[in-house]
Amino acid sequence: MPAAALTPELELVVARAAAAAPAFAATSPTERGRAIVAVADALEGAKASLVEIAARETGLTEARLTGEVTRTAVQLRLFADTLVHGGYLDARIDPADDDFALGVRPDVRRVLIPVGPVINFSASNFPFAFSVLGGDSASILAAGCPLIVKAHSGHPELSDATAEVAATALRAAGMPEGVFQLIHGREAGVAVLQDPRVRAGAFTGSISVGRLLADLAANRPAPIPFFGELGSVNPVFLTAAAIAERAAEIASGYVTSVSGSAGQLCTKPGFAFVPEDSELPAAIAAAAVDLAEHRLLDPRISRSFDERRQAILSAPGVRPIVEGGIRFDDAGHGWATPTIVAVSLEDFRTSREALVEEAFGPLSIVVETPDGTDLAALVPEFFEGNLTGTLHVSEAEGAGSTANAPALRALVEALSQQVGRVLFNGWSTGVAVTPAQQHGGPWPATTNDTSTSVGTAAITRFLRPVAYQNAPAAFLPLALQDANPLGVPQAIAPAGESRSWGSAATA
């Protein structure tokens, strides 16, 4: 597809971002950190008015949205911490070495620099945490890259209001004009993604749209990296011993995880594998009482959920544990209560086509496995890449000393091959924003499973390395100077070969 020409308005947006790039890259990590904290403060200051708009536009509850603003502000501050720590720069110094294995080694120093302007396509289901000021935006700004946000059509008014908060705070903090801009409309986003001045893209949304955008990014005359966080069904495996130990607790956690935010989370557990004849289905039915009806995000998602739900319910062998339902109001919004169904492994195989695809909304499928099933083998049989995989084990199984320990190890290994995060005795919804977090698994969960969109490691997506060879101190970036004025971690290579392997001489 040839790149779409920019409208005059979009040309201004991209030109401003490109013009801002050098000055923004030249701001110190501490300056950018302060500016990001100012944005976090401004966001919390505007919480009441923003949540009011968000509730109206998305149908999410005030409690959920209020918590999400807090999460979003904390996330911004964590990136500010990341900047000041400086480890994200991956500063490496190899001092000159006259006694290197291959003769003289020059002085080589390497640091990560911002890639330039980035476009971020917002998500519908997190109007704060994965939208205008969400994790992608925070990591792009923290990296020192001018940000162009493509607003999600599901909450345009909230997007404008949040953008105003951000732009005002960044301006007041002395950041260059043009480091933060908002655009509306898919065509506008597509056109900006293809502009040669834009150097990377980030996206949270469906597999089909994510793939379309990833292909556009890859097929540009100058290809750019594209970080798409797409769909996931997040399988859960529960052992008989775990269920025997705490069926009610597990059932309650499962129902909460499936129904929270009306199931509209990419980490919702879509499948739970339990031993057949287990007491868990009954415990789930008992836990799923008085579940509130919840509006889905928009009419399109509502219709899609309704169709998937009906297809699943009518697949051979599927029986409801929690019937749930969906009704439509006059505006076309669907109002749903959670649906949980059970199916035997045999029927799951037979009805695979109808069942295995993600159902975005409050629905999950319990698969009952015969005694002796090789659980590790089920992972590649039924699933492609996923964000998460979960295992619930008993206390004794967790110690690794039970008879089924090798089978459990094989299952953990199989999950680690297919997912970005393996959880034990917990639920995949509610992703902690921390340095070790990994939110990104093999395709189609993401377009790029070597990176994460949640956690402070997300900043690395918008940086690239540059090495300086024999550079005089006066021309080195601060992070690479011996005097280390920023106080960042510097990995300094030892002289000579660091290790002897007892092998032949290398001279």
Next chain:
Amino acid sequence: MPAAALTPELELVVARAAAAAPAFAATSPTERGRAIVAVADALEGAKASLVEIAARETGLTEARLTGEVTRTAVQLRLFADTLVHGGYLDARIDPADDDFALGVRPDVRRVLIPVGPVINFSASNFPFAFSVLGGDSASILAAGCPLIVKAHSGHPELSDATAEVAATALRAAGMPEGVFQLIHGREAGVAVLQDPRVRAGAFTGSISVGRLLADLAANRPAPIPFFGELGSVNPVFLTAAAIAERAAEIASGYVTSVSGSAGQLCTKPGFAFVPEDSELPAAIAAAAVDLAEHRLLDPRISRSFDERRQAILSAPGVRPIVEGGIRFDDAGHGWATPTIVAVSLEDFRTSREALVEEAFGPLSIVVETPDGTDLAALVPEFFEGNLTGTLHVSEAEGAGSTANAPALRALVEALSQQVGRVLFNGWSTGVAVTPAQQHGGPWPATTNDTSTSVGTAAITRFLRPVAYQNAPAAFLPLALQDANPLGVPQAIAPAGESRSWGSAATA
């Protein structure tokens, strides 16, 4: 393009690689390190016979090839060092924290794991260092990924002989069968690259072939990362003061860098910008005496060089400093002596189309710039992404205190925006293999400028992160266990928020 079906022979190759992946990933870093050192030893043990084949197939000199074997063996040992050090695993541990900004933080631990089978397309111009056992292969094996090498058609016999050395050594070191395999033919390589079991590709070669393969990788049903190291013209900027200080030394270094390996290096300086009326052209002419005739790698490269050379010599305003030439033998091989030409900046602008594209072979262009030229502005005017950019300054200029210091800083900044490595007072050929090395610049120098194909950081290309949440110690990878049996660096996050920004409370 639909994926080509695998021949029965290739099906076996890919199936063996896929079958070997789990066992290879499960080997300890030390076990893999020992195996890689064994390969290095075996390579050096076979040096005499391999160099004899290489000289015959490539036309490169015995001295160059012997040095290249040493470099290749040292490179393998450096990756073994990298494995034992363990920093490449990027192990991160966020202990559980009841007092986190958002409430309870779970225990999250993250490590990099091998991506699975990888195909590496060998280069023609480094029959050892970027071929069967070159830097890409070394980093793929070190990462723990089964390797399928696509031999370069320019040295098939050497490829087979080197592969035999590698496979034998790996087998003797106890590595699983199928971790190292060689295939021949572009169609075979294309088919393997598109197989769903193959998880990444590496390539060194031309922009056109690299782009073709990158597009195939990106457009697979399940896209995979593709690391192509393509073309580069590596501009050099020389100040009047540097030339006044050491014209003869600079001229000699330049001629050596342009003519070494018959100019068939991706880091060859293709352009040197000098002040007009400088004494450098005369010094270059004086340095370029008795330059040996050298066979180019193959007839195709020879013809292409001949055409580029003639086009450059006949462009308006181009005058030879060192005439050089090329003659063809009966087998169609070209034998070249170096050509160096000069052109004014004005004529360079006029003849831009004819001059700016890479001339792969012993040829370089001196561009003479009028007094007061904004050198920083020339970088984006004439060049896309490059592997390297070089600056030669005087001792006083290097101290950063001369009147032109701001202009020099702007030039360094402009270069850092377009290249992967910025050099001072040296030459870009001869890339040190060290932890801080960066060999990869923006498109079209590489398909992925966030990674490097030279230096120990190259291993990261073939790893992806997996996080473990609340995992019992018995199910954690060794690198993430508190007891740290591998002794790898572990980044342990502090409890609570690490920093106070004086902002509003986050609770």
